[in-house]
Amino acid sequence: MIDILASSNVDVLSDFARSNTLLAFDYDGTLAPIVDDPDDAEMRPRTKALLTAVAALYPVTIISGRAQADVSRRLRGVGVSSVIGNHGIESWHRAGRSGADVQRWLPAISAAAAPLKGVVVEDKVFSVAVHYRASREKKSAKAAILRAAAAISGVRVIPGKQVVNILPLDAPHKGIALERERRRLACDTAVYVGDDTTDEDVFSLDQPGRLLCIRVGSSRSSAAAYAIANQRAIDGLLSTLAACRRSVGLPKRVSS
Numbered sequence: 001m002i003d004i005l006a007s008s009n010v011d012v013l014s015d016f017a018r019s020n021t022l023l024a025f026d027y028d029g030t031l032a033p034i035v036d037d038p039d040d041a042e043m044r045p046r047t048k049a050l051l052t053a054v055a056a057l058y059p060v061t062i063i064s065g066r067a068q069a070d071v072s073r074r075l076r077g078v079g080v081s082s083v084i085g086n087h088g089i090e091s092w093h094r095a096g097r098s099g100a101d102v103q104r105w106l107p108a109i110s111a112a113a114a115p116l117k118g119v120v121v122e123d124k125v126f127s128v129a130v131h132y133r134a135s136r137e138k139k140s141a142k143a144a145i146l147r148a149a150a151a152i153s154g155v156r157v158i159p160g161k162q163v164v165n166i167l168p169l170d171a172p173h174k175g176i177a178l179e180r181e182r183r184r185l186a187c188d189t190a191v192y193v194g195d196d197t198t199d200e201d202v203f204s205l206d207q208p209g210r211l212l213c214i215r216v217g218s219s220r221s222s223a224a225a226y227a228i229a230n231q232r233a234i235d236g237l238l239s240t241l242a243a244c245r246r247s248v249g250l251p252k253r254v255s256s
């Protein structure tokens with residue numbers, strides 16, 4: 001993967017900054033470092049300040065696997081344009097979904113997780129996340145969760161970083177959510193930054209020149225063309241994005 005922050009690639013970022021672009025970010029592992037207890041995941045103060053500055057220069061949307069209310073709370077004061085939760089499900093399809101799917105799956109998932117020490121089942125109303133970061137036997141814990149999930153009909157199972165995500169099979173994913181937000185906010189292009197498996201739904205949209213995909217941490221299997229070295233490098237990316245837009249000026253629609 002190509003380091004987007006290498007000096008030879010500054011033009012790539014400034015071309016997008018010059019266009020009427022939407023900036024979109026995943027939260028955990030992208031804006032906030034991954035921590036042992038997902039409840040403790042917060043942005044560093046510097047990241048928060050940079051994101052606030054960026055949100056004054058661009059439309060910004062956050063597309064997280066967390067429940068929408070959960071991630072919104074963590075972004076208080078930043079001034080983002082929108083927050084999408086549950087990997088793209090909330091709130092576009094919220095009105096049409098009762099959460100009945102999740103209630104149907106929960107007994108089997110909870111029963112499978114109960115004997116697994118350190119495994120936490122998170123009910124996010126529209127999807128379920130089973131976290132095994134705190135487990136001492138991660139491999140067998142993951143296998144047991146995957147077995148339980150595989151026995152449920154009508155689900156999409158997406159293993160992530162020490163988590164297994166279980167979503168309705170027909171639910172909109174992050175790629176669909178990004179496209180809808182881009183259109184809704186009347187943007188021509190988009191930049192998306194993410195670090196995990198469900199972000200590949202955006203990376204694989206494959207819209208050269210219209211969508212700039214940046215992965216946090218290089219990965220050979222990722223569909224993203226560009227990367228930043230690690231989560232700490234988000235600060236450099238945010239300050240570069242702010243500097244690019246300050247030097248090219250705001251596109252007409254935003255400044256008028």
Ligand SMILES: [Mg+2]
Nearest residue numbers: 026028029196
């Ligand atoms: Mg993430």
